[in-house]
Amino acid sequence: MKRWLVVWLCWFLTAASGWADLLRGTGDLGIVIERSSGQVQVVDTTNQRSLHSLSGLGDLSHAAAVFSRDGRYAFIFGRDGGLSKIDLLQGLLVKRIVQAGNSIGGAISQDGRLIAVANYEPGGVRVFDSQNLEPVADIAAVTANGQSSKVVGIVDAPGQQFCFSLFDTSEIWCADMHQPSQPIVHKFRAGDHPYDGLITPDGRFYLAGLFGEDGLSLLDLWHPEQGVHPILSQYGRGEEKLPVYKMPHLRGWAAAGELLFLPAIGRYELLVVDRRSWQEVGRIRVHGQPVFAMARPDGRQIWVNFALPHNDTIQVIDVPSLTISATLKPGKGIMHLEFTPKGEQVWLSVRDEQRVDIYDTERLQPIATIPANHPSGIFFTSRAHRIGF
Amino acid sequence: MKRWLVVWLCWFLTAASGWADLLRGTGDLGIVIERSSGQVQVVDTTNQRSLHSLSGLGDLSHAAAVFSRDGRYAFIFGRDGGLSKIDLLQGLLVKRIVQAGNSIGGAISQDGRLIAVANYEPGGVRVFDSQNLEPVADIAAVTANGQSSKVVGIVDAPGQQFCFSLFDTSEIWCADMHQPSQPIVHKFRAGDHPYDGLITPDGRFYLAGLFGEDGLSLLDLWHPEQGVHPILSQYGRGEEKLPVYKMPHLRGWAAAGELLFLPAIGRYELLVVDRRSWQEVGRIRVHGQPVFAMARPDGRQIWVNFALPHNDTIQVIDVPSLTISATLKPGKGIMHLEFTPKGEQVWLSVRDEQRVDIYDTERLQPIATIPANHPSGIFFTSRAHRIGF
Numbered sequence: 165m166k167r168w169l170v171v172w173l174c175w176f177l178t179a180a181s182g183w184a185d186l187l188r189g190t191g192d193l194g195i196v197i198e199r200s201s202g203q204v205q206v207v208d209t210t211n212q213r214s215l216h217s218l219s220g221l222g223d224l225s226h227a228a229a230v231f232s233r234d235g236r237y238a239f240i241f242g243r244d245g246g247l248s249k250i251d252l253l254q255g256l257l258v259k260r261i262v263q264a265g266n267s268i269g270g271a272i273s274q275d276g277r278l279i280a281v282a283n284y285e286p287g288g289v290r291v292f293d294s295q296n297l298e299p300v301a302d303i304a305a306v307t308a309n310g311q312s313s314k315v316v317g318i319v320d321a322p323g324q325q326f327c328f329s330l331f332d333t334s335e336i337w338c339a340d341m342h343q344p345s346q347p348i349v350h351k352f353r354a355g356d357h358p359y360d361g362l363i364t365p366d367g368r369f370y371l372a373g374l375f376g377e378d379g380l381s382l383l384d385l386w387h388p389e390q391g392v393h394p395i396l397s398q399y400g401r402g403e404e405k406l407p408v409y410k411m412p413h414l415r416g417w418a419a420a421g422e423l424l425f426l427p428a429i430g431r432y433e434l435l436v437v438d439r440r441s442w443q444e445v446g447r448i449r450v451h452g453q454p455v456f457a458m459a460r461p462d463g464r465q466i467w468v469n470f471a472l473p474h475n476d477t478i479q480v481i482d483v484p485s486l487t488i489s490a491t492l493k494p495g496k497g498i499m500h501l502e503f504t505p506k507g508e509q510v511w512l513s514v515r516d517e518q519r520v521d522i523y524d525t526e527r528l529q530p531i532a533t534i535p536a537n538h539p540s541g542i543f544f545t546s547r548a549h550r551i552g553f
Numbered sequence: 554m555k556r557w558l559v560v561w562l563c564w565f566l567t568a569a570s571g572w573a574d575l576l577r578g579t580g581d582l583g584i585v586i587e588r589s590s591g592q593v594q595v596v597d598t599t600n601q602r603s604l605h606s607l608s609g610l611g612d613l614s615h616a617a618a619v620f621s622r623d624g625r626y627a628f629i630f631g632r633d634g635g636l637s638k639i640d641l642l643q644g645l646l647v648k649r650i651v652q653a654g655n656s657i658g659g660a661i662s663q664d665g666r667l668i669a670v671a672n673y674e675p676g677g678v679r680v681f682d683s684q685n686l687e688p689v690a691d692i693a694a695v696t697a698n699g700q701s702s703k704v705v706g707i708v709d710a711p712g713q714q715f716c717f718s719l720f721d722t723s724e725i726w727c728a729d730m731h732q733p734s735q736p737i738v739h740k741f742r743a744g745d746h747p748y749d750g751l752i753t754p755d756g757r758f759y760l761a762g763l764f765g766e767d768g769l770s771l772l773d774l775w776h777p778e779q780g781v782h783p784i785l786s787q788y789g790r791g792e793e794k795l796p797v798y799k800m801p802h803l804r805g806w807a808a809a810g811e812l813l814f815l816p817a818i819g820r821y822e823l824l825v826v827d828r829r830s831w832q833e834v835g836r837i838r839v840h841g842q843p844v845f846a847m848a849r850p851d852g853r854q855i856w857v858n859f860a861l862p863h864n865d866t867i868q869v870i871d872v873p874s875l876t877i878s879a880t881l882k883p884g885k886g887i888m889h890l891e892f893t894p895k896g897e898q899v900w901l902s903v904r905d906e907q908r909v910d911i912y913d914t915e916r917l918q919p920i921a922t923i924p925a926n927h928p929s930g931i932f933f934t935s936r937a938h939r940i941g942f
Contacts, residue, residue: 187642189579189623191937192665210622210665233599233895234578235624253576274895276581276599322851322896323915366810367851386853386873421755422811422829440811440829462711462756462940464775484775505938506622506663507711526712546938548580549894551851 186253190235193252194502194544196513196520197240198537199224204240205536206252209504209511209544212522212532216255222246222262227541228269231548232294233276238543239294241270247281249297252545259297263290271320274551278341280326282318289315289328291344300344307333317361317372317414319552321385329358329372336361336372336383336392352392354381360414363552364439373414374400382442395442400429413456420463420483427454427468434468436486448486451477456500460525461507465489467525469498469512478512480528490528494521499539505546513539575642579624582641583891583933585902585909586629587926588613593629594925595641598893598900598933601911601921605644611635611651616930617658620937621683622665627932628683630659636670638686641934648686652679660709663940667730669715671707678704678717680733689733696722706750706761706803708941710774718747718761725750725761725772725781741781743770749803752941753828762803763789771831784831789818802845809852809872816843816857823857825875837875840866845889849914850896854878856914858887858901867901869917879917883910888928894935902928 193215196205202224206216221227223244230239237258240248245264250257265285272279278300279292291301305313313332321327327338336354339347356376363370363385372381379397384390418425424437428447434457436446452474458467466481476496482489497515504510509531512521515538522532547553582604585594591613595605610616612633619628626647629637634653639646655674661667667689668681680690694702702721710716716727725743728736745765752759761770768786773779807814813826817836823846825835841863847856855870865885871878886904893899898920901910904927911921936942 187575189621189625189642191579191620191624191934192622231580232578233581233893235580236578253578274897320895322853324897368810368853421757464711464757504622506709506940508663508713545580549935549938551895 197227197541199540200538221248229543230272231545235545271318274324282315284314287312319363322367327370329361362414367551418457418459418466420459425457425466500541502542511542586616586930588929589927610637618932619661620934624934660707671704673703676701708752711756716759718750751803756940807846807848807855809848814846814855889930891931900931
């Protein structure tokens with residue numbers, strides 16, 4: 165009997181200390197998508213290390229993620245229509261559903277209760293309860309004349325809204341989710357074939373990139389009665405039409421102080437746009453075709469990565485002088501980058517080198533590296549506190 | 554023997570399930586200062602409830618707080634020179650030191666490793682390790698001619714800096730803390746007797762309010778070589794001099810889009826200032842002498858509270874129209890307010906009614922209330938991810 169007691173005690177002590185190990189804050193956590201293996205690493209930005217590895221998440225190409233308002237859970241949107249909820253503290257897959265045939269990102273509502281997924285196939289937006297991923301609403305993207313549409317560029321917006329773009333029917337819709345099972349949808353005519361969208365960090369302006377024409381569509385959510393305005397009519401002008409999948413992601417835009425920085429289409433340039441007038445105020449020649457242009461949280465630097473054959477390079481733009489202050493060569497296949505919320509570190513996915521590199525943004529020097537299996541997207545929990553992330 | 558086994562089992566099961574209860578995200582936590590009793594409540598903004606109550610924190614009048622980068626710990630600065638570190642998950646006072654005779658706020662460094670406290674008595678800034686509150690550096694606020702000064706308006710700034718103002722010697726100092734025990738201090742001549750300071754949300758501009766003259770002192774941290782500029786020379790003009798403790802807190806300023814809103818000194822007005830030109834562009838007549846003017850995170854509303862005898866009232870400014878959209882009367886003694894990071898809720902301390910009221914910011918209706926003992930400051934963990942908070 166005494167021997168059993170000792171065994172039991174050891175077991176329970178281990179269990180209790182296991183819980184104690186898991187007891188930690190979630191504000192410095194994040195995830196790294198390991199695209200080819202359908203895995204995710206949970207990482208800690210304070211100690212620059214990996215905490216957990218999860219598998220069984222399906223096709224994670226172009227995967228994106230949002231976080232619960234407490235920072236404990238990540239919701240991962242896979243290209244295969246999969247929606248996975250993972251527990252960052254315990255390193256567990258809580259639930260996974262396949263909610264559509266093909267999807268392209270999602271959003272979490274202002275109050276944190278709803279997860280919305282934008283679908284290519286069968287189109288439309290599906291909305292789920294963030295607790296249990298049970299279905300709450302299905303917003304069919306069907307117009308008055310019965311046409312169905314792929315949905316892209318979904319974001320959360322103030323006033324418990326989701327805003328998104330309808331590729332096939334050239335519209336922007338905003339769904340008021342105060343009554344989750346009965347969304348009230350406001351519809352706006354946009355430019356030709358919006359292929360992606362974003363919302364400014366204050367949640368005021370929704371912008372859609374256009375596949376069918378030059379320029380962008382702008383919706384001022386403070387003045388929705390004014391409808392959609394065309395802006396930056398020179399954006400894309402004079403370029404050959406690219407296939408949709410070659411168009412730059414709008415989420416790759418940077419807002420820094422009064423300026424926006426956006427990748428030119430098909431050119432080795434960043435466009436500099438004044439946020440007050442929505443006019444282009446300059447262009448910066450860069451090393452290749454930019455993919456993501458991301459602002460350090462204080463807006464003093466823009467970090468840019470590039471499409472093939474220049475995807476081994478990062479350039480750092482100095483915002484005060486609008487010049488390139490550094491050209492870095494971390495390695496082949498730089499897919500994504502993410503700043504810590506106060507901007508002292510940036511994490512880079514170096515896919516073909518099987519690493520995530522962590523840089524000090526002031527000295528522009530690597531400070532740590534984490535092995536990863538073809539890493540792509542990197543997402544930190546501080547996104548939970550930002551509109552449109 | 555069997556009876557003992559059962560007792561032990563029950564004890565360990567309870568311990569293990571206790572840990573499991575504590576296992577939760579920290580992104581939706583915050584604290585409420587209960588000033589008169591030296592206590593703090595730990596609160597949860599998702600379920601709008603109190604989780605823990607802690608006591609033994611000393612004199613908490615004018616207490617302020619910052620958070621560790623993981624959101625687990627709060628560092629509370631008491632007026633009595635006390636610095637307390639509390640664990641929000643376990644509801645425990647981890648450590649408390651009395652580091653000076655009289656202090657006036659503090660800051661956490663960009664990398665989260667250092668806590669700095671601004672002292673009235675004996676003056677200067679003391680810097681501590683955020684892990685264990687062991688002393689790291691002591692920045693004496695003594696000028697070349699041997700004069701010592703009270704320190705006010707301390708903030709963290711990008712580049713691992715602390716910036717602060719010297720009341721008695723009329724200077725602004727920024728300390729580079731890359732070598733924590735050997736700060737490199739950059740000194741700037743400011744206007745006459747700065748009594749408080751703030752940094753803009755992007756960490757670029759440090760502003761000091763002046764007790765000895767009209768206007769404010771502005772330091773552009775992107776161009777420190779240009780020194781301090783005087784701005785808003787009409788700020789305070791024509792008013793009788795007030796005692797220092799009646800001057801409005803600069804942390805009560807709101808930045809909303811391109812505008813700043815600041816309490817006029819000694820008038821029932823808010824000043825509206827253009828952030829690009831630093832010029833006054835308007836004034837809004839309000840119900841009393843404003844204390845805090847706080848922007849909802851999307852910048853579409855400003856919530857204002859007032860000094861006696863109007864401290865039972867809140868006014869809500871509609872930013873698009875620059876008009877008052879609501880006047881609320883939650884109760885007597887509204888001391889502070891704090892928005893959830895995406896702005897759907899605002900929490901108000903209603904001191905004389907012994908409550909914290911929680912409002913839906915869209916419907917402008919109360920949604921929950923929490924009993925509290927003379928509540929004053931309210932601080933949420935999302936501050937951990939913001940520069941200058």
